[in-house]
Amino acid sequence: MTVPLGGIPLSEHRGVFAALADAGFTDLWTSEVAGSDAFTPLTLAAAWAPQFRLGTAIAPVFTRGPGLLAMTAAALAETAPGRFQLGIGASSPVVVGDWNAADFTDPFQRSRDMLRFLRAALAGELVDEQFETFPVRRFRLERPPAVPPQVLLAALRPGMLRLAAAEADGVILNWLSPADVTTALAEVKTDKPDFDVAARIFVCPTDDAAHARRVGRRMIAAYLTVPAYAAFHRWLGRDETLAPMWQAWSAGDRKGALAAIPDEVVDDLIVHGTADECRAKVEAYVAAGITVPAMALLPTPTLESGDPAAILPLLTSLGR
Numbered sequence: 001m002t003v004p005l006g007g008i009p010l011s012e013h014r015g016v017f018a019a020l021a022d023a024g025f026t027d028l029w030t031s032e033v034a035g036s037d038a039f040t041p042l043t044l045a046a047a048w049a050p051q052f053r054l055g056t057a058i059a060p061v062f063t064r065g066p067g068l069l070a071m072t073a074a075a076l077a078e079t080a081p082g083r084f085q086l087g088i089g090a091s092s093p094v095v096v097g098d099w100n101a102a103d104f105t106d107p108f109q110r111s112r113d114m115l116r117f118l119r120a121a122l123a124g125e126l127v128d129e130q131f132e133t134f135p136v137r138r139f140r141l142e143r144p145p146a147v148p149p150q151v152l153l154a155a156l157r158p159g160m161l162r163l164a165a166a167e168a169d170g171v172i173l174n175w176l177s178p179a180d181v182t183t184a185l186a187e188v189k190t191d192k193p194d195f196d197v198a199a200r201i202f203v204c205p206t207d208d209a210a211h212a213r214r215v216g217r218r219m220i221a222a223y224l225t226v227p228a229y230a231a232f233h234r235w236l237g238r239d240e241t242l243a244p245m246w247q248a249w250s251a252g253d254r255k256g257a258l259a260a261i262p263d264e265v266v267d268d269l270i271v272h273g274t275a276d277e278c279r280a281k282v283e284a285y286v287a288a289g290i291t292v293p294a295m296a297l298l299p300t301p302t303l304e305s306g307d308p309a310a311i312l313p314l315l316t317s318l319g320r
Contacts (some may be wrong), residue, residue: 001315002057002200002296003028004041007306013041017049019312023319027053029087029294031200032060033095039072046080054084057172057200057294058154060091061107061114063100067139069114070121077122077145086122087172087198088114089154092226107228108159109133115153115167122148152198156232161187170196173290175229177268178281180236181288198292201282204272205318206300212272215298217258220269225249225257241265270298275317 001020004010017028028045032038038056045052054076059069073086090096090107097104113131120127124144127136150169155161164171165188173184176199185197202219204212223229225246233242241262248256271281285293295318297303302310 001025001028002294003030003045004036005297005303005311006299007304008308008311010036010041010044012308013044014048015308015312016315017045017052019315020319021049021051023316025052025315025319027055027292027294029055029057029198029200029292031057031296032063032091034099039076042076042084043079046076046083050080050083052083054080055087055152055198055292055294056085057087057152057174057198058089058091059087060096060100061088061110062091062096062102062104066114066117066121066134066136070118070139070141073118073149074122074141074143074145077147077149078143081145082147084149085152085170085196086118086149087152087154087170088118089172090160090228092228094226106133108163111153111160112163112167115151115163118151119167122151124148150194150196152196155184156228157235158187162189164188165190165195169194170198170292173197173199175200175223175232175269176236178284178288179268181285181290183236185289196291197289198294199285199290200294200296201285201290202270202298203278203282203295203318204270204298204300205275205278205314206272206302207274207277208300209272211300212270212298213263213266216266216270216272217261219298220261220266221245221249221254221257238265271295275314275320278318279320 030038038059042054077084093104110133113133126140128138152170153164153168154172155164244260245257
């Protein structure tokens with residue numbers, strides 16, 4: 001499950017973690033956009049619910065310096081030894097440039113360089129190297145973790161997917177259907193026995209299909225108009241289907257862009273329905289090759305209420 005849950009303060013998530021554990025969830029994953037950072041919720045979980053595996057999906061490679069990202073990951077790996085996976089990725093020009101005042105340039109090269117730096121630094125090695133996108137001079141962690149975390153790389157298209165297969169401990173996928181998983185994994189050729197394939201799966205647990213599609217359309221318009229995601233879905237074969245949305249968005253017609261998204265695209269990319277239906281749809285991702293299906297809950301009236309008495313039973317029904 002992706003945490004924290006909207007509407008419930010972080011200070012009250014001990015009960016959320018307990019409910020997720022009781023429901024059978026095994027992993028807690030975070031994202032880092034404009035809500036909480038990727039590490040604080042997992043630090044709380046490491047202290048309050050030590051039975052969970054923990055992961056970031058993702059910590060951007062541009063918004064922290066190499067040393068700081070290594071220190072932050074090492075501290076969490078020390079707090080949750082053997083239970084933490086560090087997921088990194090390029091993020092987007094909005095998150096990196098508009099919100100964090102960093103230059104979003106050469107995302108492939110920056111991701112590759114940060115991956116190589118982190119694998120060495122988290123192993124306790126002295127790093128003194130001129131990478132293509134940044135230099136590091138004589139950096140060594142003072143507290144290298146006894147169990148270095150696996151490092152997973154977020155990837156969309158062939159170049160990054162192949163990099164993940166060659167140099168990372170796993171790959172993180174996003175914004176795709178179960179059928180799309182097959183296309184993506186065709187580029188991930190590796191014989192690493194513990195190579196994880198994680199995916200963030202957007203779940204709107206309601207049998208009100210109209211509500212779920214409204215929420216889904218807003219999410220799709222916000223994300224799939226980002227150049228990297230637009231290119232990803234062209235590669236997946238949705239060029240013709242999503243062209244009207246992209247054209248309306250480029251023209252500044254936000255309402256027209258929303259209206260141009262077909263129901264079938266929403267239903268492909270957003271899991272919705274009853275708890276039983278949502279679980280069955282998530283299992284389709286697992287059947288396609290996902291080893292870490294990380295649900296991310298989208299707003300419903302129940303979830304937006306912020307009432308733990310209503311939300312915790314929903315978590316139980318999703319997990320069973």
